[in-house]
Amino acid sequence: MASHRQTHSESWVWRGLQIVGILGTVLLISGLVVAPEISLLILWSILIPIVPASLLLNPLVWRNVCPLATLNMAGNRWGLRRRAGLKWTTRANLIGLALFAILVPARRFLFNEHGTALAITIVAVALGALVLGVLFDGRAGFCNALCPVLPVERLYGQRPLLRVGRARCVKCSACARGCIDLSPERSVQLATKSRGPIADWLRSPLGVFAAALPGFIVGYFTLPDGPLSTAVSVYLWIGALSIVSYLVVFSASRLRFITAARGLPMLAGLAALLYYWFAAPSVAAAVQAPVAMGQALRVAAFGLVILWLRAALAPERSARV
Template identity: 30%
Template sequence: MEKTARFLISPSLLFWKILQTLFWFVGVDLLLIMLFYPPLGITLFWNILIPLAPALFVLCTGIWRNICPLATTSMLPDKFGISQKRKITSAQQQTLNLLGVIGLLLLIPLRHVIFNVSGQTTALFIISLSVIAFSSGFIFESRSAWCSGLCPVHPVEKFYGSRAAFSLPNAQCNTCVKCSVPCPDSTKNLTPAALKSTKSKVTEMLLVGAFPGYIWGWFHVPDYSAAFPLHHYYIVYAYPVSGGIITLLLYILLKSRFHNNRKLIMNLFAASAVSCYYWFRLPQLFGFSSLETNGVLVNLIGYLPAWSMNILNLATTSLFVWWMVIANKKYRSWSIRPAYET
């Protein structure tokens, strides 16, 4: 019965393979646009693709895991039969996870001084990530080193995606080679606190505890032009780090006082992080932000009243809190585990 229901909900694997290939070429086209038509590239990448990603992670992380161009790039050596397929240990993978979170926290503030204002730099950075992803797939087995390890987006996937709406066919792995234990794609209700090692606990603290405040602080910094003085670096990091420290201390306090409700606390922090993101990002997208940023998709001032943004913010926050904290859903994995390799 369960397999039949999943089949009816999920599109065919062939559909996802085609979609995966299309998105890989879309990613290549987007890089070219950012290199040669930077303003358009910045709009497409930072003001359309990235704002959609958090909501996608919350509702169905498996969609992005199936079509992510960097994930597809990391799997090319395996598909072409040139991967060395070295096994990665659990300790090594936890180190990569921690490095991925640190890399994420270091990169996010740089949007204000580099990436939001330079399409070419953004493109070169993504190309560098593509080289790292391909090299990871060339050296290590399957998705162990990049998709389940060093990728800076993967921690956010685990943070936001613990309550997936449904499972999808796995369009990246033809067979399961047990490259990651636990597998982030096939493990039900996987969270950043799934493992109990020291590295995993540090990763949990930085991601779950600090991330909501980090996002709040990031939205209180404007974008700077390409010719920025060095003290702007202090500003773009000071606000997110300060906010992150505050929520981290709150997270530690709540965990110590209510240790029997750690999963609920984690869900609350995840809901607050994604709600905070859209609370500030949606008004920016529609021109209602008081900060000077390159984050406007379409300016609706004069077409919509200012209070309409308040209604939109309340609606999105209510949705995320209901979905991630209140709604009683069955535990699901992001994707259906393929057959084990024999």
């Protein structure tokens, strides 16, 4: 589903939300330093769990308001506005995947409990987004290249349920190949070369990520938070389950013909279900709601994923892809 042009009033709403996003980030960074306990709780147990569901609805909900994207585009004003070549985009996508694999497990031994460390990391990433906006045209330096959330946006956002207007680039300068803002479906096809033969998509970086993600999520949620000294065991455990997950999917794809058009939505749906199965109880606990609310959130997430899978696996989509 390609994005549609937004109306004048929609554009003001998005602009307002972008300002709220920047102010909220400043507030969050300050809060992580002066009141880390409550700030970490709000971030990890309330705000972050909203993101996967919003990506299933439409990745533009997040991409239109993301404060890092706002900074990335702000950098263009002072910029050199260089075109990003395929070599840069390919390398930056790989670095983004590596950052995801390093930063998410680091929550267990650092970011879940140490507000200042997280605040410093957010400031560093925000400055990186700004500088890459100075160096490269549009969002080719960060949002469409180095951002560690990009593979998640591509995977969960491959078949949006809602139509959402493009709020950032009213006139597209074609700064990046396979931009999600133009077409989430095409973005995934280009990232996985999904027109290739069977299992080829599982050799692409996004295919590896998609197949490893269910194991990665189980690995993360089956660990407790611990001190810095547990870092190596955290990476080993999550890494081992990610590899097992990839191998299971790869073997299944060889036994049975599973195309990217079917495999990628199924993996995204499984990852989203696993995520909400584990995360829902902590969301309920964070707002001091009864245990039943955690169960209700699981049911709601299950309903959303089933609805999304029905649309994503519809025969007309497979035919198109």
